[in-house]
Amino acid sequence: MSTEVQNTETQVKEKKKSEPLFSKKNIQVLKDPLNDNNPVTVQVLGICSALAVTTQVKPSFIMALSVVFVAGFANLIISAIRNTVPNRIRIIVQLVVIAALVTLVDQTLKAFVYDVSKQLSVFVGLIITNCLIMGRLEAFAMQKKPWPSFLDGVGSGVGYGLVLLFVGFFRELFGSGSLYGFQVVPQWAYDAGYVNNGLMMLPPAALFLIGIYIWIQRALNKDLVNIS
Amino acid sequence: MEHYVNIFIKTVFIENMVFAFFLGMCSFLAVSKTIKTSFGLGLAVIFVLLITAPFNYLILNFFLVKGALSWIHPSLADVDMTFLSFILYISVIAGTVQLVEMIIEKFSPGLYASLGIFLPLITVNCAILGTSLFMAERQYDLAETAVFSAGSGTGFFIAIVGLAAIREKLKYSDVPDPLKGLGLAMLITGLMGIAFLSFAGIQL
Numbered sequence: 001m002s003t004e005v006q007n008t009e010t011q012v013k014e015k016k017k018s019e020p021l022f023s024k025k026n027i028q029v030l031k032d033p034l035n036d037n038n039p040v041t042v043q044v045l046g047i048c049s050a051l052a053v054t055t056q057v058k059p060s061f062i063m064a065l066s067v068v069f070v071a072g073f074a075n076l077i078i079s080a081i082r083n084t085v086p087n088r089i090r091i092i093v094q095l096v097v098i099a100a101l102v103t104l105v106d107q108t109l110k111a112f113v114y115d116v117s118k119q120l121s122v123f124v125g126l127i128i129t130n131c132l133i134m135g136r137l138e139a140f141a142m143q144k145k146p147w148p149s150f151l152d153g154v155g156s157g158v159g160y161g162l163v164l165l166f167v168g169f170f171r172e173l174f175g176s177g178s179l180y181g182f183q184v185v186p187q188w189a190y191d192a193g194y195v196n197n198g199l200m201m202l203p204p205a206a207l208f209l210i211g212i213y214i215w216i217q218r219a220l221n222k223d224l225v226n227i228s
Numbered sequence: 229m230e231h232y233v234n235i236f237i238k239t240v241f242i243e244n245m246v247f248a249f250f251l252g253m254c255s256f257l258a259v260s261k262t263i264k265t266s267f268g269l270g271l272a273v274i275f276v277l278l279i280t281a282p283f284n285y286l287i288l289n290f291f292l293v294k295g296a297l298s299w300i301h302p303s304l305a306d307v308d309m310t311f312l313s314f315i316l317y318i319s320v321i322a323g324t325v326q327l328v329e330m331i332i333e334k335f336s337p338g339l340y341a342s343l344g345i346f347l348p349l350i351t352v353n354c355a356i357l358g359t360s361l362f363m364a365e366r367q368y369d370l371a372e373t374a375v376f377s378a379g380s381g382t383g384f385f386i387a388i389v390g391l392a393a394i395r396e397k398l399k400y401s402d403v404p405d406p407l408k409g410l411g412l413a414m415l416i417t418g419l420m421g422i423a424f425l426s427f428a429g430i431q432l
Contacts (some may be wrong), residue, residue: 044257044410048354051250091348092322097317107311122361125314129352131254202425203248207418211411218406 002157030151033159036221039132041214046132049123051206053164057180060168062116064161068125068154069134074098075153079141092191094137095128102127132160167209175200230315239379242428245355246387247421249421252355256388257413266392269350270341274381276328276350277359279319281348281377285370294309296378317360318351355384 006141039045046067077097085093106124109117117124127133133179136156141149172178174197177185185194199205235363245251249336253275265414291297329347331341340347359380363373366404394416 041410044356047257048250048319051253091351092319095318095322095351096315099318103311103314106314122358122365125361126251126354126358128314128318129354129357131352134352202421203250204418204421204425206250207414207421211407211414211418214411214414215404215407218411 013153026148026151029148030155032131033152033155034162036223038159038163038217039135039156040160040210041217043135046130046160047210049126049130051167051203051210053120054097054168054173054206055125055175056178057118057168059119060164061161061180062109063120063123064157064164066102066109067127067132067160068157070098070101070105070127070162071136071157072150073101073151073153074133075136075141075149076146079144079146079149082142090142091134094134097134099128102164104219115202132156163210163213166213167206169223170209171200171205174180175205232371235335235372235375236379238378240383240386242430244383244387244424245358245380247417247424249358252353252384255350255353256384256391257410259415260388260392260395260413262281263389263392263396266388268336270381270385270388272332272347272350273353273355273384274378275420276321276324276356277377277381278374279324280317280356282370282374283320283324283357283365284317285322285363285368287372288313288364290406291300292316310358313364317357320357321360322351355380387420391417394420 001025033039037043040047049063049067074094074097078094081093102125105127106117109120110123127183136153140152145153169179172180173184177190177194177196178182185196239245243249244255246256253258255269260266288310290299292309292313294310295305297304297307297309328350329340332347337429359377368376391413396411398412398416407415
């Protein structure tokens with residue numbers, strides 16, 4: 001096992017091309033957080049913002065994109081400078097890198113999608129304190145090479161985004177009868193007495209949905225039972 | 229005076245950081261296994277909030293907002309540096325948390341050991357940064373900011389001790405295996421959130 005690891009490491013050192021960018025190991029790093037090691041439902045990271053922005057699909061989608069961007073590049077940068085950062089001040093260094101990336105995202109959102117940026121309100125800024133990003137930096141980027149770290153960041157971001165979209169989908173569908181802003185439930189249904197479920201627009205609904213998501217996921221995959 | 233009491237009650241109950249905005253969820257779910265540790269974490273959060281939010285208020289209003297720098301030189305009156313606010317806020321918070329960590333380690337090693345990794349993680353507790361960001365968004369003045377931060381800290385404290393108490397009782401219940409732990413904690417938090425929604429009818 002250890003020789004194997006050494007082999008791949010020397011290979012990477014000798015020649016970038018000797019290990020293809022999307023080798024099996026790297027694909028695994030990318031795919032793992034999508035289900036078996038999902039940041040939200042298994043590692044309990046990044047729940048705060050996963051719940052608050054999910055009343056509709058559109059803000060969830062933008063939030064997910066922002067987190068993928070920040071997680072990927074924060075992992076890449078921290079992994080690239082990991083050997084030069086003294087251990088004692090690493091948290092502050094990590095936070096500054098994350099904060100700079102989030103400022104970029106915030107200004108971009110304000111410039112191009114102002115209405116969504118207003119809707120997300122403080123939650124764009126709160127990506128800084130999204131434990132998902134800090135957690136991945138501590139657990140992965142501080143030890144691994146830049147490219148796998150980047151993939152891990154993107155994978156974690158996408159895994160986070162999947163949960164966000166799941167919650168956003170159901171909350172918008174049942175809460176306001178639309179999807180991504182388009183009306184899905186037809187008018188005649190309302191005329192016939194269908195009413196939107198007001199609970200779905202309230203904060204607790206997000207918690208119930210994630211709770212149920214975790215329940216289903218763990219029922220399907222017995223390995224995850226009793227993790228936390 | 230009444231105005232400040234209103235802000236306090238509003239942030240503790242009606243707009244509780246945990247149940248209305250989901251801030252601080254990560255440590256809220258992870259540290260709420262026993263009442264003792266959650267009690268310590270709650271106190272630490274109140275303390276950190278009381279220092280950081282007013283401090284960030286001063287930074288925002290004396291350095292960052294447009295025209296704030298004019299006390300240095302009149303020619304700086306047009307400088308708007310609010311885009312730097314995230315980085316400065318988080319630096320203040322990280323520094324304060326480091327301080328609190330050293331104080332707790334010195335005076336209460338038992339609590340220090342039981343809080344473990346979650347003490348440095350207060351830095352990334354969204355409730356702390358969220359309070360500073362809400363303070364800026366709602367344009368509170370200094371006294372309002374202090375009351376607001378005390379309120380949001382107390383709200384977090386009540387929420388986490390409450391959840392820990394429920395989870396201690398739940399240890400003796402027969403729960404389906406896949407739902408144990410995180411899943412159940414989520415559902416309980418949702419139910420507590422609904423309970424807190426009942427405060428929404430209060431007119432202040």
